[in-house]
Amino acid sequence: MRGRGVQGKIYMLKIWGRTNSVNVKKVLWCAEELEIAYERHDAGMQFGVVNEPWYRKMNPNGLVPTIEDDGVILWESNAIVRYLAARYGSGTLSPADPGVRAACDKWMDWTTSTLAGPYRDVFWGLVRTTPEKRDAVRIEAACRKGNELLAIADAALDAKQFLGGDRLSIGDIPLGCFAYAWYEMPIERPAWINLDAWYRRLCERPAYRKHVMLPLS
Template identity: 40%
Template sequence: MLTILGHTVSINVRKVLWTCAELDLPYTLEAWGGAGPATATPSFLALNPNATVPVLKDGDLVLWESNTICRYLAARYGNGALLPAAAAPRAQVEQWMDWQATDLNSAWRYAFMHLVRRNPAFGDAAAAEASVQDWNRRMAILDGQLARTGAHVAGAAFTLADVVIGLSVNRWLLSPITRPALPAVAAYHERLLQRPGFAAHGANGLP
């Protein structure tokens, strides 16, 4: 049995939960962070020195970093689902996963922390507006990619790239910002809504 340490408000925990749903993997969710026990404790830091969620325990294996956990689960239990075995298509999936974790996350972080989390460390309204503009530019890049594929982020098939980016699309749509019309992103979101895993862990009212 897999054990996932975290809480369901976390977008990064929800990546892992959605991956488990797509692969039909049973797991136990152990509450940490959020309303659960603090992660800055010796027992948690022994698992993840960054004091962040999620953490995955699979037997003796302990992993942190949500995209790495998702890759592991697909490689270990997916039988080719979500993450291709061949080098070229796998690299295409992973490049979009890396884009989500670096370019896209960096774009929305300030705006989200200012407008949604109301974190006082992100109190500069001008910086938040610049973050919104950068966020929208990155989403336009995604719109262009989805217009080219006509289906999913990395091509015709649903993959891990859609798990991590689908949650980011949900965050973009639910955040109180001015958004441009991105028709390919809108159509993509409608397709994701047909997936039970997205309904449970993506389009569940949480940004």
């Protein structure tokens, strides 16, 4: 889907960010689910770009992702997902019912405020740190905490296909991105009946396979 913006001008969503970033994955997966045409530009880590003055003007944090869509410049991955879904997926990825939408927001916020800490310790420890430099105690503690937290999501998925109900929504996007790495990393995990089934459902989605299920790096 290409957009026609202010004054009838054709515009295309631009996304800056490297594809191996969990926060960039959220945005790419969301755009793909919504079938929005976009241009992606590498930025962050080895690609640099984030310290260029023109980039800092858009995103003073010097982080990825950042988007520009018909003049709207945005950073913060969850805000971007909410924006894209509200603009292009109202009633689908962005539930129309305020109560359902708030429940989705809750899972998005929970993922970044609560799960992200232990996730980060495990991911950086195992994927981005060489074996001799790893802090095994820290990784194990974070692993335990992450599993404890994921049990909450498992319980919430009892009798529900997705976190927001019976269809994929913005509520699933951040957790879905974190979950992929959690399932892929060589860590101990309990068997979660509902979370495992939800994850398998995500793995069947072409957009998830394309943007989220990439080798971890």
